[in-house]
Amino acid sequence: MLSLRAFTRSAPRAFARSYSVAARPSTIRLATAIQRPSLLQKSFVRCQYPSFSTARILREPAGEVDLELSGKLEEELSHEQSSGELEESAAAIKSFLENSSWTVKDVAGEQEVVLTRKFGNEKIRATFTVSDLQNVAEDEFDSLAESDYENVNQAAPGEPISTRPEDRIAPSDREFDEDAIPGFPARVNIAIEKPGNGALLIQTTASDGIFEIHEVSHFANADLAEAETAEKDWLRQSLYSGPAYGNLDEELQALFDRYLEERGFNAELANIIPEYITVKEQKEYTRWLETVKKFVSA
Secondary structure, three states: OOOHHHHHHHHHHHHHHHHHHHOOOOOHHHHHHHHOOOHHHHHHHHHHHHHHHOOOOOOOOOOOOHHHHHHHHHHHHHHHHHHOOOHHHHHHHHHHHHOOOOEEEEOOOOOEEEEEEEEOOEEEEEEEEOHHHHOOOHHHHHHHHHHHHOOOOOOOOOOOHHHOOOOOOOHHHOOOOOOOOOOOOEEEEEEEEOOOOOEEEEEEEEEOOEEEEEEEEEEOOOHHHHOOOHHHHHHHHOOOOOOOHHHOOHHHHHHHHHHHHHOOOOHHHHHHHHHHHHHHHHHHHHHHHHHHHHHHHO
16 A cells, blocks of 8 residues: 555646546647646646645554553552651641641642741741752762761860760760651741831741851842842842841841741741651652653543
């Protein structure tokens, strides 16, 4: 059987041959009339050929790996749904939110999580994102876990080991939970807004029960502290963001720490935020498996 492409190529030639056989003239005048078809005849030939040559006959075949990929996605999904590894963390987060003044905005499918609360006439907003966990490589997790096992025999150069402070536990004396999730630094942007006075933007990192402050900025336009659009973010970056925080007087830095703690940024919240990110990332991964499997299997 001729292929579609070969068939369409041979059709005009076959058509021309049949045309010449059927149109043998008995007189020269008749032959001349047939050899010079009218405009109507030409139009007829042109309009028939394209629709005839571009018609689709074969249906696109399904991918050969679809079934295998769908099965593997289902396998991963079943594993994640049955693991229950983060149930304890999820319960701790739920208990914390139920017994605190924080309200959470967590939209399925989005990376950003927002905590809000009121403090006097202040509107406080803390923002963090799942991408912080995704950006932590496996070797970084290993280094974070190993950092808790530093050898206590390491002393400062020239310092006798016997005189170093015993403020750490020797590795052989420590209990290690293999299932424990090592902590990781989570960026938390804190916006504190006062009516008619703009807002403070305090950029921090939450890790190991501490909010470490990196930058404190004030904006007369409170919307710039959140910068939810690219235009606002560009405008915010063009403004003076404050001095290098580490160069501030230590007493001033300590007062900023107390300032945040008084507004609910305490050790408990600093521990909850990395846990929240871990639990949410797991939920989003499971949702991703579901949606991709549904697409592949359709």
